[in-house]
Amino acid sequence: xxxxxxQVNPGYPLAILYLCCAAAQANDIKATLSASSMFSxxxxxxxxxxxxxxxxxxxxxxxxxxxxxxIEANADYDWVSHTYSEQSQADDKYAEGSSSLLFGKQExxxxxxxxxxxxxxxxxxxxxxxxQNQQEREVLSARPExxxxxxxx
Numbered sequence: 001x002x003x004x005x006x007q008v009n010p011g012y013p014l015a016i017l018y019l020c021c022a023a024a025q026a027n028d029i030k031a032t033l034s035a036s037s038m039f040s041x042x043x044x045x046x047x048x049x050x051x052x053x054x055x056x057x058x059x060x061x062x063x064x065x066x067x068x069x070x071i072e073a074n075a076d077y078d079w080v081s082h083t084y085s086e087q088s089q090a091d092d093k094y095a096e097g098s099s100s101l102l103f104g105k106q107e108x109x110x111x112x113x114x115x116x117x118x119x120x121x122x123x124x125x126x127x128x129x130x131x132q133n134q135q136e137r138e139v140l141s142a143r144p145e146x147x148x149x150x151x152x153x
Contacts, residue, residue: 032061044088045128053086061097075099077118082131089131096120104145111145 036057042050063076077097084091096118104111117139127133 027067028063028065030061030063032059034059034061044130051086051088053084053088055085056083057081058083070103070105072102072105073100092131094120094136106147107149109147111147113143113145115139115141115143 034057037054038057039052039054041052044051058081059078061076061078064074066073075097076099077095079095080093082089082092098117099115101114102111103113117137119137120134121137122129123133123135
């Protein structure tokens with residue numbers, strides 16, 4: 001099973017998407033749905049005792065963009081499910097993606113940018129892409145900004 005760096009509420013992606021999609025004026029909403037199946041003759045990528053198995057991947061993706069006189073928001077998340085017919089690895093379900101929410105336009109003197117990112121990464125650059133060699137990385141950030149506009153004549 002994947003190593004978890006920290007325990008963070010998995011509802012963050014849903015809450016951010018809700019903020020982007022709740023308004024009737026959402027500028028752009030897209031959804032994707034996919035299912036794929038593959039057969040591996042060596043699912044653990046070992047030389048000794050290879051395992052033949054079917055591996056299924058299901059994905060649901062949602063992206064949304066919204067803007068009005070005060071904010072700009074965008075979100076892009078995928079909910080993923082991996083299943084392994086011979087249990088060579090534990091079945092895995094996770095969400096991954098990113099979003100941002102910007103309060104204040106370019107001409108405003110103050111702004112606040114909120115960001116969220118959730119990714120599944122390999123624990124080492126040379127690691128084999130197996131569930132036990134992956135970990136979840138989730139980053140929340142806030143960036144306040146003060147702007148000054150100067151004009152020379």
